[in-house]
Amino acid sequence: MLEPREGIPPVITDAAALADVIAAFAGGTGPVAVDAERASGYRYGQRAYLVQLRREGAGTALIDPVACPDLSGLGQALSDVEWVLHAATQDLPCLREIGMVPTRLFDTELAGRLAGFPRVGLGAMVENVLGFVLEKGHSAVDWSTRPLPEPWLRYAALDVELLVDLRDALEKELDRQGKLDWARQEFDAIASAPPPEPRKDPWRRTSGMHKVRRRRQLAVVRELWQTRDRIAQRRDVSPGKVLSDAAIVEAALALPSTAQALSALNGFGNRMGRRQLEQWQAAVDHAKALTETQLPAPGQPVTGPPPPRAWADKDPAAAARLSAARAAVSALAEQLNMPQENLITPDTVRRVCWEPPKEVGPETVGAALSGYGARPWQVEQVTPVLVAALSA
Secondary structure, eight states, X not given: OOSOTTOOOOEEOSHHHHHHHHHHHHXXXXXXEEEEEEOTTTSSSOOEEEEEEEEETXXXXXXXXXXXXXXXXXXXXXXXXXXXXXXXXXHHHHXXXXXXXOSEEEEHHHHHHHTTOSOOSHHHHIIIIIOOOOOOTTTTSOTTOSSOOHHHHHHHHHHHHSHHHHHHHHHHHHHHTTOHXXXXXXXXXXXXOOOOOOOSSGGGGOTTGGGOOSHHHHHHHHHHHHHHHHHHHHHTSOHHHHSOHHHHHHHHHHOOXXXXXXXXXXXXXXXXXXXXXXXXXXXHHHHHTOOGGGSOOSSOXXXXXXXGGGHHXXXXXXXXXHHHHHHHHHHXXXXXXXXXXXXXXXXXXXXXXXXXXXXXXXXXXXXXXXXXXXXXXXHHHHHHHHHHHHHO
């Protein structure tokens, strides 16, 4: 499929055109296909730079959320409509920022996982299920570009062109496999989930952190990461374009004492100016001047079980339970033809195995799974195999 059925619609950039779109989509019928394009790797944050929609009776709309930053009116007009998204959890945060929050949804990627498809990207799903090949060459472009080139707009419009058709076909397949109710429970859980909490100590996710062992070095990572984040936010660019993770780790390990020493490290030389070097060196110096009590702890507080590799030493019985449970869950997932992580999250299995109920039985294990957020269908499927594994 090389061209949208009705051609490429004009990009909506003003209130009058947006009002027309809202009226058209409110008067449409059936589910609405929704997608959003971000500028990951180019801009700071995960905001939407293009929103695409398609609904029977309304056609396709391409909306510029930079020119029209408040789409709550559109969100309200579609509040009782089922939204069809592919990999919904990726797009929902940026849609929420502009006032678009679904109450019901159908996630075609998750549906593909539950139905046992080996490849669940949109292009692969459309090809395998509907027999159409979509051109996927513009997925990683800078969507903050203005004006957006016509080939990009064509690509964006095609992303929602067949989404409702894909939804209908997957619904039939899930029903055939007896998994449609399972999928609906998953979709309801996504739609009703609150916004995620801000990540604690996000600097600890710097790539290459496993090399950094000493607390003073951790402090350097923290200071450089926070300095980079402030600069990236101010300039509205991806943090990686300001300074790479590899450079941050390199400086933390070397603990340079001067800007000149810093310039000799990978990631700081070449075209970096004196002023920039001094800015990074100031962050390093600040970390080096901290007192022992101000240094970050070696690791984040562990809220759940320890890493599984440590179980054999800490609690051999728990390690045996986990081994049996993993094997049982793996066999059940294979039998049901779906990924293990969609059958039950590995974290839930670990928690139940580390601290099993005092009396192991269907009711107590089922209650434990529910307490960790498992959906009713997951509790029903997983409880018998976990009871057997824990009892053994």
